[in-house]
Amino acid sequence: MVSMTVELRNVAGTQAAMGWAGGHTLVVDRPQGKAGGQGLGFNGAQLLALALGGCFCNDLRYVAEEMGCELGSIAVSVTVELDGSPLVTTAAHMQVACEMADGSSADAVIEKAKASCMVSNSLQRGVAVSIEAVR
Template sequence: MNITATIRNSRQQNDVTVNTQGNQKTITIPGKPAGGGSSVNGGELLFLALATCFCNDIYREAARRNMAIESVDVTVTGEFGGEGDPASNISYRVQIESDSPESEIQDLIHYVDTVAEIHNTLRKGVQVSLQRAD
């Protein structure tokens, strides 16, 4: 699966698109009021990526188990230090509303924690490389 995320920013506008396998979507993120960047920072988006991944994977894995999920609430927290420092103390909480037994819900949560792709990407520590713009 090929994924691309693009931001085109100027003082007048902030255009954000994501694309997975040719399915392009626009995300509304306002620019900073004075221009020069997004009003949402990268750390917030990183934590949102973790929350979104886990939420989506809960529904995917629940469907495979024939579990009906009413709602999923994922909250990710963590800290960033000084400029250039990586995040630390990242953790998340999950609440699921379902008619399934609590033991099945907990089993689902623990399983999804092992297969959530964004979580595993950060846990593994993937190389990020800068490509030259031509």
Template sequence: MTVKLRGIPETEAAIGWAGAHAVVVDRPEGKAGGQGLGFNGGQLLGLAIGGCLCNDLYYVAHEMGIGLTSVSVDVAVTFEGTPLLATSAAVQIAVETADKTADVGTLIQRARTISAVSNSIARGVPVRFPG
């Protein structure tokens, strides 16, 4: 999987894309030239963790034959130090099902087990900068 980012002319923001999907990346307005045109990197990290988990909840629900009527995932990422580093991510999950007897606990546990982004971060995925 590859994503690309390029600076947006006449701004200090960037646009990132993968396939036909795009997102704007920027700093908050007034911070280091930011205009608040899009998400910052920390927000994107939280969205990556939560978005991957949401998808996994739906994948597992389909495998288990469970119809989900509501999915809620909240991610709080904590940053500390200099340079600023993500030191933890707290995830809260709530799902509702059409079948009130469905095994929601197993559904959530299985989704957590296969969630690629949070598992990769937890295992310390290496980032390489050639050159």
């Protein structure tokens, strides 16, 4: 089993948070005027959509390498639908435009990436989440 940890801390002088994993960082915030948000970074729904689409983009590259082929352009669009109180994601839809470097169809790569994408597979299967307060 593999595990991965990210860290988040508040950003002084704002109500945003800075998150990091290794040397990579991003800012998490609410939209301007929402619960003190200043629109300085991504909100949770955007991060979820980015995780889904970003993971799929990476898997397209992994699969292409496994298959010994080279990808050309990749364009991925992810829409998450939100509903309820508390607000939850009720659906996610991803559109993928991808072609091989030689201009041929990348359908086989896309299908194989669908089967191996960690984030989409995790969401589809459900993932246990625990939240504990520490002092």
